[in-house]
Amino acid sequence: MSKTSTGETKAVRGVGRREFVSKLLSRVPEALVVSGLGSPTYDVFAAGDRETNYYLWGAMGGAAPLGLGLALAQPDRSVVVVTGDGEQLMGIGSLGTIAVKQPRNLTIVVLDNGHYGETGMQRSHAGLGSDLVAVARGFGIADAFAVDTLAGHEEVARRIAARDGVAFARILVNADEVPRALPPRDGPFIKNRFRSALGLSPF
Amino acid sequence: MTRSSPNSPDWPAAIFRVLKAGRTRQVAYVPDAGHSHLIRSAIADPDIEDVVLTTEEEGVALACGAWLGGQRAVLLMQSSGVGNCINMFSLLQAADFPFFALVTMRGEYAEFNPWQGPMGKATRGALELMGIQVLRVSRPEDVEDVVRAGFDAAFDAGGKVAVLLGQNLVGRKEWEREQ
Numbered sequence: 001m002s003k004t005s006t007g008e009t010k011a012v013r014g015v016g017r018r019e020f021v022s023k024l025l026s027r028v029p030e031a032l033v034v035s036g037l038g039s040p041t042y043d044v045f046a047a048g049d050r051e052t053n054y055y056l057w058g059a060m061g062g063a064a065p066l067g068l069g070l071a072l073a074q075p076d077r078s079v080v081v082v083t084g085d086g087e088q089l090m091g092i093g094s095l096g097t098i099a100v101k102q103p104r105n106l107t108i109v110v111l112d113n114g115h116y117g118e119t120g121m122q123r124s125h126a127g128l129g130s131d132l133v134a135v136a137r138g139f140g141i142a143d144a145f146a147v148d149t150l151a152g153h154e155e156v157a158r159r160i161a162a163r164d165g166v167a168f169a170r171i172l173v174n175a176d177e178v179p180r181a182l183p184p185r186d187g188p189f190i191k192n193r194f195r196s197a198l199g200l201s202p203f
Numbered sequence: 204m205t206r207s208s209p210n211s212p213d214w215p216a217a218i219f220r221v222l223k224a225g226r227t228r229q230v231a232y233v234p235d236a237g238h239s240h241l242i243r244s245a246i247a248d249p250d251i252e253d254v255v256l257t258t259e260e261e262g263v264a265l266a267c268g269a270w271l272g273g274q275r276a277v278l279l280m281q282s283s284g285v286g287n288c289i290n291m292f293s294l295l296q297a298a299d300f301p302f303f304a305l306v307t308m309r310g311e312y313a314e315f316n317p318w319q320g321p322m323g324k325a326t327r328g329a330l331e332l333m334g335i336q337v338l339r340v341s342r343p344e345d346v347e348d349v350v351r352a353g354f355d356a357a358f359d360a361g362g363k364v365a366v367l368l369g370q371n372l373v374g375r376k377e378w379e380r381e382q
Contacts, residue, residue, distance in 0.1 A: 032272075034268070054271060056294075057297070058290075058293050058294065058297060059263075059264060059290070059291055059293060059294040059297075060290070061260065061261075061264075061291070062260070062261075062263070062264030062267075062291055062294060063264075064264075065256075065261040065262070065264040065265045065268070066264040066265065066267055066268035066271075066294075067268060068254070068265055068268060069229060069254075069264070069265035069266060069267065069268025069269035069270075069271070069272065069274075069276060070268035070269070070271050070272040071268075071272075072228075072229055072252045072254075072268075072269065072272075072274070073228065073229070073268070073269045073271070073272025073273055073274035074272040074273070091260075091261065091264075093256075093257030093258055093261065094257070094261045094264075096257050097254060097255065097256050097257055097261055097265075100254075100255055101252070101254060187294075187297040187298030187299065188298055188299045190298070191270075191271065191298045191299070191300065194271055195270075195271060195273070198271075198272065198273060200273045202361075203301060203358065203359065203360070203361045
């Protein structure tokens with residue numbers, strides 16, 4: 001494959017990430033939400049702060065396995081991980097770990113703009129040919145699919161609410177840069193707030 | 204390949220007793236001969252979710268998610284896996300999560316494979332650099348008490364603790380299969 005001159009070509013297709021995440025989360029008010037570092041954390045916060053949002057500001061590659069631990073611990077709640085293509089790629093093996101467990105209440109939503117937005121829009125593997133839906137299916141997540149319209153949020157929300165099988169949704173979002181919306185980054189605060197919302201006390 | 208542990212048939216069961224008494228609900232692991240008894244026990248226990256990982260740092264994040272949801276998770280790994288976890292350990296400090304890991308040691312005692320040496324010799328230092336308290340046990344009769352001490356420090360006091368299971372405890376890896 002030949003290299004392009006800049007390596008920073010922006011995608012021209014795809015839905016707006018803020019609008020998609022806002023519509024999706026408004027449809028699943030009871031879901032427990034884990035966001036991957038960078039833009040997805042800002043998108044989830046911009047959709048409305050909730051005590052049951054767990055915002056990651058680091059631990060790259062950790063969003064999906066953190067969501068797995070949460071989903072196993074809270075089998076009667078819907079758990080949704082909202083992350084980016086770059087963050088998911090760093091923890092790509094966790095899709096295999098999730099596939100082995102098949103948690104019925106876990107949905108992984110990857111906002112795929114094909115780029116690492118936080119570091120200056122360098123292209124990711126997903127922007128250079130890797131198909132994350134095929135990867136998820138290959139690991140054993142049969143219900144893996146791509147969404148490229150705003151209306152597609154309904155399909156994702158239905159799966160989140162149903163809790164009838166693990167699902168993986170690749171959302172083709174455009175690479176437009178949106179204003180940062182910064183949630184709390186005090187880790188103990190968001191942890192204890194989350195646990196308190198579930199009726200759990202500090203240790 | 205298996206490891207022999209001729210003098211210590213009971214210590215893995217002692218570890219499992221500690222995990223059960225402490226209401227451990229998730230056990231995450233990368234397959235390891237030294238942890239094989241514990242892994243089998245976790246798989247067989249209907250009250251424990253056994254989670255096989257592709258790489259150890261997944262287990263750090265998984266344990267934090269379990270805690271967020273009100274469960275206690277324990278991570279089982281080999282000393283080489285500690286190296287894989289380094290950046291993910293940031294999560295433990297950044298959000299002050301309790302954490303408990305059991306680490307079987309390689310590269311420190313009667314090691315046949317020199318490739319295990321670098322990480323094995325750096326395991327304690329790497330953990331401590333990332334703010335994790337390190338306990339160590341080398342004698343079978345000490346296992347239950349030390350593991351319980353570490354477990355309680357994690358889940359009763361919010362600590363981040365790893366217990367190293369010495370290579371002299373775990374036993375020598377048998378490289379020649381018996382005919």
